[in-house]
Amino acid sequence: NAGVTQTPKFQVLKTGQSMTLQCAQDMNHNSMYWYRQDPGMGLRLIYYSASEGTTDKGEVPNGYNVSRLNKREFSLRLESAAPSQTSVYFCASSEQGLNEQYFGPGTRLTVT
Amino acid sequence: SQELEQSPQSLIVQEGKNLTINCTSSKTLYGLYWYKQKYGEGLIFLMMLQKGGEEKSHEKITAKLDEKKQQSSLHITASQPSHAGIYLCGAETGNTGKLIFGQGTTLQVKP
Numbered sequence: 001n002a003g004v005t006q007t008p009k010f011q012v013l014k015t016g017q018s019m020t021l022q023c024a025q026d027m028n029h030n031s032m033y034w035y036r037q038d039p040g041m042g043l044r045l046i047y048y049s050a051s052e053g054t055t056d057k058g059e060v061p062n063g064y065n066v067s068r069l070n071k072r073e074f075s076l077r078l079e080s081a082a083p084s085q086t087s088v089y090f091c092a093s094s095e096q097g098l099n100e101q102y103f104g105p106g107t108r109l110t111v112t
Numbered sequence: 113s114q115e116l117e118q119s120p121q122s123l124i125v126q127e128g129k130n131l132t133i134n135c136t137s138s139k140t141l142y143g144l145y146w147y148k149q150k151y152g153e154g155l156i157f158l159m160m161l162q163k164g165g166e167e168k169s170h171e172k173i174t175a176k177l178d179e180k181k182q183q184s185s186l187h188i189t190a191s192q193p194s195h196a197g198i199y200l201c202g203a204e205t206g207n208t209g210k211l212i213f214g215q216g217t218t219l220q221v222k223p
Contacts, residue, residue: 004154035213040121042200042215043155058210090154100145101202101211103154 002026004104006091012110013081021076021107023091031094032074033101034058034066036087043090049074050096081111115139116203118214125191126222133186133217135201144184145202145211146175155200158186188219196221 007022025032030051035043035058045058047066055066063085065077074093078085088108092101117136125131135144143162147155159168161177161184168175172189188195198218202211 033210040215042116042118043202043213045210045212048210059212092155100157100160101155102157103147105154106152 004091004093004102006089006104006107008107009105010108012112013078014112015082017081018077018079019081020078021089021091021109022073023075023104024073025091025093025102026072027093027095027102028071029093029102030071030096032068033092033094034064034074034076035090035092036060036085037090037106038087046076046089081109083111085109086111115212116201116214118199118201118217120217121215122218122220124220124222127192128190131188131191131219133199133219135184135186135203135214137182137203139182141177141181141184142204144175144177144181146184146186147200147202149198149200149216151197158199191219191221193221193223195219 004025033048034046037043044060046060046064047058049055049068052071067075088106090106091104094101119134145160146158149155159175164179164181166177174187177184198216200216201214
């Protein structure tokens, strides 16, 4: 089992460009999450999906959209990237709600 | 503002020394999770605490949740270089199904 996989691992964008971060899990988990990690800020929840077909905003959703494509996949889209979105993005999954979350290796995004 | 505060923010210890990291909330914690992150990698789950007064251990790492369920501590005994990394606490403060995280504690262990 690969666990939680994320692509790409690194990305550099120019201001205004768009991109989609991909996340997939092979653990048959119901819940999936997108976080961003910034120095001194810990992890902040962007969006989450409690189950297939549902998505909800987290703490910092502005500038992002998500799609729960199926039970395995949860993508994060930046429509018009801004320098403030330079961060490390982590995807995570869990069986349901507050069970232990499993994290992907992260995507390091730089917006110039 | 941080709902979950970790202290200290960073820590440098000599190999073999003990250390403690604290995680404090102004609200009652319904579940407290400790994670470790190695530099440039994802988070690895360490332990989960749910009951006031609960204590769990894994190898040389012990985590406790106080009786009032508003503070947790992570204690490492006889630290080793392999313990180095960033330790994060995550918690649910209501029946939301979401975790909030502390800002992390960076640990360096000098050989």
